[in-house]
Amino acid sequence: MAAPMEESWSWFPALALGVSLVKCLFISAYHSTDFEVHRNWLAITHSLPVSRWYHENTSEWTLDYPPLFAWFEYGLSHVARHFDRSMLLVENLNYASPSTVLFQRLSVIFTDLLFIFAARECCRCVQEQKGSRDLLNRPSFILAVLLIWNFGLLIVDHIHFQYNGFLFGFLLLSVAKHLQAQHLQGALLFAILLNLKHIYLYVAPAYGVFLLRSYCFTQDNKDGSVRWGSFSLRRLLALGGIVVSVCALSFGPFIAMGQLPQVLSRLFPFKRGLCHAYWAPNIWALYNVLDKGVVVLGAKLKLLEEAELPRASMTGGLVQEFQHAVLPSVSPSVALVCTLLSILPAVAHLWLRPSGPGGFLRCLLICALGSFMFGWHVHEKAILIAILPLSILAVQSREDAGIYLVLTTTGHYSLFPLVFTAAELPIKVLLMLIFVIFSFTALRKLHSSQGSLLHPLESVYLLGLAPVAVACEVVFPLSPWQQKLPFLPLLVTSVYCSLGVCYSFLRMYCSLLRGHHKHKQM
Template sequence: MAAPMFFCVVVTVTIVKLLLIPSYRSTDFEVHRNWLAITHSKPVSQWYYEDTSEWTLDYPPLFAWFEFLLSHVAKYFDPAMLKVTNLNYASFATVLFQRLSVIVSDLLLVYAVYECCQCVQVMGKKNSPQLLSQPMFVLAVLLLWNFGLLIVDHIHFQYNGFLTGLKLLSIARILQRRHLEGAFWFSLLLNFKHIYLYIAPAYFIYLLRAHCFTRSNRDGRVQWTSLSLLNLFGLGVVVLEVFAISFGPFIAMGQLGQVLSRLFPVKRGLVHAYWAPNFWALYNIADKAATAVAVRAKLLSPDDITQATMTGGLVQEYTHNALPTISPLVTVILTLAAMMPALVHLWRRPCTPRDFLRCLVLCAFASFLFGYHVHEKAIILIIIPLSLLAVESRQDGQVFLLLSTCGHLSLFPLLFTQAETPSKVCLMLMFSLFAFMALGSLHGSSKRRPYCLPLLSPVETAYIIGLVLLQLYCSLGHHALGLTTRLPFLPLMLTSVYCALGVMGSWLKFYFTTLTSVQHLKQS
């Protein structure tokens, strides 16, 4: 891809971000403003103790330092936003500064995407005259115009852009087989936002397997004697150094326990107020159905049912009636169990960076599907690395189209204000139209079925059409039928359950292709 084209993609998406400045902002805006204030006006020792606002600092130390840096620019915009007691302060200058800080910090994402585009491996078509058939261009658009990142960062307000940038940078370094740099960027990332622990197992196994063990046996198994202590030592130094810089001061001050208790609060419920489209959404709905059946069959008396369950999402604590209630430990075990085949698969092969990428996607999938109190925004963690695979192979392209459509649609309830509806619909349409067109023309449509979306099978096409119909019902039909007062949560529940089916489906499909790819390797 020519550099000017990349530049144009960057500039246009930046303009889109600038246009979104006056959009609705969630409470996360106030969260980050409060963190600016805390880091600016309190000594480091107070950062993790300060609780004037309910939005206490609950990101790892490096993110706090990042806010500290930002606050020194912020004072030139509006010093009033840096007062801890100035709760819910949102002057025009504050909004402008915070929005611009997200847009500017996205430059790291831009650089990382550029690096990733250089790593794309595709035979043949690399310099096709048609823009839509150039994998690098397609990848750049899929990553930079990612619908989830755009709405979560630039409407809802968060800093996922530059964090994703760090992640992509570490992936790019690993794809270039610069393992130590990859490890460095990833440990940096972990110290910015600990949600990326979800994908840490993939890093751990891959770096151990490919960096510390230098040789494989004939059959692809690891050669245990080839452990390079030097490599292991180097890796350990890089990772521990980052952690030491980040957590060191707090350990020295004896605050580690306090910091960790802020980072991992355990008082939340199994599902978020709005169910993320994962396994637990299906579990909850199964519970509801089972409860209804049990009440009919007189196995359960209506008095035993906690009424909160029927409002479906109003309360955070969720008690199951017919099915067993899930404890955090169960979710951890299930998550690890879901990751295990992928990790074992990665370990037992002379693994390439692409195997690592697949394993990373599977780890993200497992934590999203089975994790405790998962937020729907975590779907971005899966979609972003999957984009890299989608431009390289047809099968992954299929999974990507299915997953990105239903995953992004499940983000719709995040923006519930009416004025944002056209924005999100337009952005989603643009992204999906582009993804379908680009991946369709990239992977050729030799066996193009009539009446099907590009790359998708009839069942998947029907699923996507159902998704559109469901969305129409939720945004128009439900209100028109006058059910808004009687069943206020039905649209949200339908959306998350329907999307959960799609996410589960794409997970199984992706797992299947990953585990069966051994045969492809042997054949070739």
């Protein structure tokens, strides 16, 4: 991938400082149950011996991240005790003193420094337009804004509350290392990431195939093509050593204590059900609403006896198992097969027709979206795994920029229900508008010589988000339906947004298989 021109980066610290100051403004904002989740994990790791970490269940929010994240919480707890020791007591459920809130918020802001550093490394990987002094004609500047000021991360981490920025720092830094052909470093960073949060298994197939095909075989050409006869056992052993070492460091103590089955049962709780508390905008949202639609239509046409049908409480807002009323119910194994089938063509394409780091990044994105589309118990926040890396391609290709605008607008709006309090409504609307306006304006100007970024129907679909937002955020809360159908806005949001996510997934696949991206190698 081409290195950017050596020009002044004086604007980068200003971007980073500006977003950090904005994050500080959200310290006293609404926070979700995830705030208590992480406070409880601080208490567990600080107050209990390691042997009890994955057995403790005083709170319903038990430790269910991999061991490296548990050690991360353990490290944070030693700083937390200087703010308020009471937050580190396991029995202090739902504890949220002002000092606790301040510490938790600052811990997210501070650990985001890794994400900011990773964003800069990614910006150094994109190809600049020579001789341009206008920042909106500099892909590195646009990419920095799209990453550091990402709307989804701002509301998910700094209002709703999580540590996604810290985790995405590892992902983006790993991607940057692969784009810079530093594959062992990239593999190490991704192995660490998997042992911090296992949701990144979504993109593991892209990493495995790329490293085996384009690192363990000697590269011949600049486009990343390889000779089949030049397999390097030494490189394979080096990669295997990295993965095994990180996993041994992470899981080793629990294996020694005979607790590996208990840890894995926490990491993969398949009894949580097909969908999360509200539906992520994926194929299962459409499947669920189709099931409900068939029930209603069948009852009205007297083809079905509604009283005899099972009650599928898929919009109850709770994490639970359920059975579809008419359509076949989906099991974890079915979801897994669907996920694997959805990513198989992309993975096969990466193996059979490797096209360097750019091909790896495209396969990573399809793996992320395929897992989001068909995975079991997918969290709505997982859409960011696709949106953030796609930013890198969006500043390099008009085709990818169009896909990015559809996916980021749809995916980000689908996160609106995470922040449902009235006080934060103006904040999320303003942040969303600013980010969308910048994304459209900057990418259109950057690719202005290559034609329109969106097709007319795509524009119509995105404009449709405005009436959906008004209906769900303003009209519905004032209507009598709020008491009768409290989760209707979640259903409408998820179903409408799932159309855009599904479309983006298909369009990205078409772009990959057509080889559209070959006009601009990374």
